[in-house]
Amino acid sequence: MENNLFNYTLHLADNSLTMGHRLSEWTGHGPMLEQDIAISNIALDLIGQSRNFYQYAAALKDDSVTEDLLAYLRDAREFKNLLITEIPNGDWAKTIMKLFLFSTYQFCFYQKLIDSSDKQLAAIAEKSLKEVTYHVRWSSEWVIRLGDGTEESNKRIKLAMEEVWPFTGEMFQPAEYESLLINNRISVDVSEIKNDWMGRVKSVLEEATLSYPEDKNTWMQTGGKNGIHTEHLGYLLAEMQFLQRAYPGCEW
Amino acid sequence: MEETKQNVTINKAWKLMEDVYDPEIPVLSIIDLGIVRDIQLSNDAIEIFITPTYSGCPVMDVISMNIRIALTENGFKKIKITQQLSPAWTTDWMIENGKEKLKAYGITPPIGKSFDKKYLEELKVECPHCHSLNTKLISQFGSTACKALYQCNDCLEPFDYFKCH
Numbered sequence: 001m002e003n004n005l006f007n008y009t010l011h012l013a014d015n016s017l018t019m020g021h022r023l024s025e026w027t028g029h030g031p032m033l034e035q036d037i038a039i040s041n042i043a044l045d046l047i048g049q050s051r052n053f054y055q056y057a058a059a060l061k062d063d064s065v066t067e068d069l070l071a072y073l074r075d076a077r078e079f080k081n082l083l084i085t086e087i088p089n090g091d092w093a094k095t096i097m098k099l100f101l102f103s104t105y106q107f108c109f110y111q112k113l114i115d116s117s118d119k120q121l122a123a124i125a126e127k128s129l130k131e132v133t134y135h136v137r138w139s140s141e142w143v144i145r146l147g148d149g150t151e152e153s154n155k156r157i158k159l160a161m162e163e164v165w166p167f168t169g170e171m172f173q174p175a176e177y178e179s180l181l182i183n184n185r186i187s188v189d190v191s192e193i194k195n196d197w198m199g200r201v202k203s204v205l206e207e208a209t210l211s212y213p214e215d216k217n218t219w220m221q222t223g224g225k226n227g228i229h230t231e232h233l234g235y236l237l238a239e240m241q242f243l244q245r246a247y248p249g250c251e252w
Numbered sequence: 253m254e255e256t257k258q259n260v261t262i263n264k265a266w267k268l269m270e271d272v273y274d275p276e277i278p279v280l281s282i283i284d285l286g287i288v289r290d291i292q293l294s295n296d297a298i299e300i301f302i303t304p305t306y307s308g309c310p311v312m313d314v315i316s317m318n319i320r321i322a323l324t325e326n327g328f329k330k331i332k333i334t335q336q337l338s339p340a341w342t343t344d345w346m347i348e349n350g351k352e353k354l355k356a357y358g359i360t361p362p363i364g365k366s367f368d369k370k371y372l373e374e375l376k377v378e379c380p381h382c383h384s385l386n387t388k389l390i391s392q393f394g395s396t397a398c399k400a401l402y403q404c405n406d407c408l409e410p411f412d413y414f415k416c417h
C-alpha cells in the first residue's frame with residue numbers, strides 16, 4: 001500500500017518534470033518573445049508542481065530520500081512518466097499538440113484528484129489545477145490558430161496530431177500501483193476521465209477545423225508508467241541530471 | 253495573563269511580516285499578497301504558515317529567508333516556516349491596499365473574483381498609465397507566471413496585468 005502510494009506520487013511527479021523540462025528547451029528559441037516567455041512560464045509551473053510531488057514522495061520515505069535524489073539520481077528505467085511527456089518537441093505545432101493533449105488530460109485528472117482521500121495529493125491537485133487551466137487555454141488557442149490558419153500551419157498541426165495521437169491511449173490505462181489505490185479513493189480512476197477528456201479535445205479540434213481520430217484500431221504506445229520508455233528519455237535525463245551526477249549534492 | 257503575552261508575541265510577528273516584501277514586486281509585502289496564512293506560537297517557537305502563489309514561483313525560498321531574517325533581527329529565536337498548499341492561494345486574498353499599491357507601481361491589479369470564472373474570459377483591463385480601457389492582450393504570460401502582458405491602444409505603452417488566480 002505504502003509503496004503503491006510512493007510509486008503513484010512519483011508517476012505524477014515524473015509527468016510534470018519531464019514535460020516541464022521538454023518545454024524549457026524552448027526557452028530562448030520561441031517563435032517570438034511573448035511566446036518564448038509563455039512557454040517558459042508553463043515549464044516553470046510544471047517543474048514547480050513536480051517539486052510538490054517529489055517532496056511528498058520523499059516524505060513518505062526515510063531521511064535519506066530527498067526530492068533532488070528522486071528527480072536527479074534515478075535512471076530512466078525508474079521513471080514512471082507518460083511517454084507523451086518525453087517525446088521530442090519537434091516543431092512548434094508538435095510541441096503545442098503535445099501540450100494541448102497533455103494539459104487537457106491534467107485538467108480532467110486534477111479535477112478528480114482534488115477529491116482524493118490522500119490530503120496532500122488533494123492539496124497539490126488543487127494548487128496545480130489553477131495553473132493547468134491557463135495551460136489548457138493557451139495551448140487550445142494555439143491549436144485553433146494553427147489548424148484554422150494558413151495551409152502550411154494546417155499541414156503541420158495535422159502531422160503533429162498523427163505523431164502525438166498514439167501516445168494518448170496510455171493516459172487512461174492504469175498501472176498496477178494506480179489500480180490498487182482506487183478502492184480507498186487515493187488515486188483517480190483514469191478510465192473514468194476519458195469521456196470528459198474526449199469531449200474537451202473534440203470541441204477544440206472542431207474549432208481548429210481538425211477531425212478527431214475516431215479510428216479505434218490506432219496502435220497505442222504504452223509502458224511509461226511502468227518504466228518502459230522511448231530512447232528519448234535517456235537523452236533527456238542525461239542533460240537534466242548532468243549537474244547532480246557530475247557534482248553530487250551540489251546546491252545553489 | 254499567559255495567553256495575553258502569547259497574543260502580543262503573535263501580533264508582533266504579524267506586524268513584522270508587513271515589512272517582508274516580494275522580491276519580484278517590491279511594492280507588495282507578503283501581507284498585501286495574502287501569502288501569510290497563519291502564525292502560531294507553541295513552546296516559545298513561532299511558526300509562520302505561508303502559501304506559494306504559483307507552484308513554480310522561484311521567490312518562495314527568498315521570501316522564507318527574509319521572514320527568518322526579520323524575525324531573528326527582532327529577537328525571535330525558534331522559528332519554523334511551514335509551506336501550506338491547501339487552500340490554494342488566490343488573488344482574492346490580495347488586500348485592497350495591496351491592489352492600490354500595485355496600480356501605482358504600474359501593474360494593473362486583478363479584476364473580479366477568481367471563482368466567478370471571469371478570469372478566463374475577455375476582460376476590460378485598464379491601462380495603469382493613461383487609464384484607458386482600450387487595451388489588448390499580448391500574451392497570457394508576462395514577465396512572471398502571475399502576470400499577463402497587455403498593451404494600451406491609446407498610449408501604446410505595454411503593461412503587466414496581475415492575473416486572477
Ligand SMILES: [Zn+2]
Nearest residue numbers: 379382404407
Ligand atoms: Zn494607456
